[in-house]
Amino acid sequence: MSFEMESGTLTRTAPFAARRHVNRTLRRFAGLLKRLLRWEFWPAWVFYPPVIAHVAYLGLRFRSLTLFTASNPGIPAAGFVGESKYEILENLKDAGPFLPCSALLREGSLDSRLEQAEGFMREHNLNFPVVLKPDAGQRGSGVAVIRSSQQLRNYLGQASSPVILQEYISGQEFGAFYVRYPGEQQGRIFSITEKRMPVVVGDGRSTLEELILADDRAVCMADFYLRKNRQRAQEIPARGESVQLVEIGTHCRGAIFLDGSYTKTPALEEVVDRIARGFDGFFFGRFDIRVPSATDFMAGKNLKVLELNGVTSEATHIYDPMLSLPDAYRVLFKQWRTAFEIGHENRKRGVRPSSVLGLLRMIVDYRSLARQYPQ
Secondary structure (H helix, E strand, O other), rough: OOEEEEOOEEEEOOHHHHHHHHHHHHHHHHHHHHHHOOOOHHHHHOHHHHHHHHHHHHHOOOOOOOHHHOOOOOHHHOOOOOHHHHHHHHHHHHHHHOOOOEEEEEOOHHHHHHHHHHHHHHOOOOOOEEEEEEEEOOOOOOEEEOOHHHHHHHHHHHHOOEEEEEEEEOOOOEEEEEEEEOOOOOEEEEEEEEEEEEEEOOEEEEOOOHHHHHHOOOOHHHHHHHHOOHOOOOOOOOOOOEEEOOOOHHHHHEEEEEEEEHHHOHHHHHHHHHHHHOOOOEEEEEEEEEOOOOHHHHOOOOOOOEEEEOOOOOHHHHHHHOOOOHHHHHHHHHHHHHHHHHHOOOOOOOOOOOHHHHHHHHHHHHHHOOOOOOO
16 A cells, blocks of 8 residues: 655555545445345335235225224324324323323424423433424434534424424334234234344444445445434544444334344233223324333333334334345235224224325325424
8 A cells, every 4th residue: 555745644645545436436336236136225116016005905895995094093094194293192191101201392483492492301300312303203204312402403493393302212222013903902012123223343444434335234325324424424433443323213214123023022012002002092003112121121111112103104123134025015914904904993983084185185284394394
């Protein structure tokens, strides 16, 4: 390797820089190929047509294309899109010990929202970090870990619509998909996802950018990871130093999802069922939970429910790299069939599904709202 002295600083020569550029280009191309081959990274417009076709078939079979919106009468349109996450948490208030401290910061001036946020933090003895997220968010969009007063001001300055301020909960994260048919005495856990935050390990020579591009999985989302870590992309982590790339447990925002069925125990199911049954009109959806350890999770202890997602939430263990595409579709087909079956039972009890036009309005309203939050 050759070097040159430039302004008293030892620098790499142009040939080395050229080779580095070529290697970066090749690794980005490799990442693109891996994304094409690994279905977990496929865009929604490629992956979802078979699921949509199955939902249409179920709609014809049950004589209502929107019958799934009757699966959770306690949530508008069963949680199809744009539902208030804060209202859902409010409906779980009987599960107080299992909930983090949360407040809804409504529309208003920046100063009034800052005052409300700071007053809430003082009242509950909260220090930074805290979490801010859209009240009507989807798939982790707009969720941010806030570590200073300046970051709090910056986020609220960009978000003009209602925002949830939530206590930051550390530990491991799991998704527990819960199902209960109307009239059943006890529900069950349909799916468990273990969520892991991606990490690269330094070698004392490579920049963080180079470590991301060299990693077999991280290279598939290199653009996203580098954007999230742009301020430190050219830093060189020490040998053996672990660098976590993201903090939010959402697959499309970089988290790794694995099949967590090994954690399913009677103790866990009993606690999740107790929490779910405290929400009148809830039968179908996924709890996103943080807990100190997998051992605590299996014992149903020290759980904190970050949020509860309704009918369009997924049994996200399907994104485990070990699961085949046909197996993933089988899980989703079963999930949607269950949603229609629960909606059918609720319809017999007088619950009216949303109309197709009503769902289209919800989608339009949500897209307009989503533009008012930081991405």
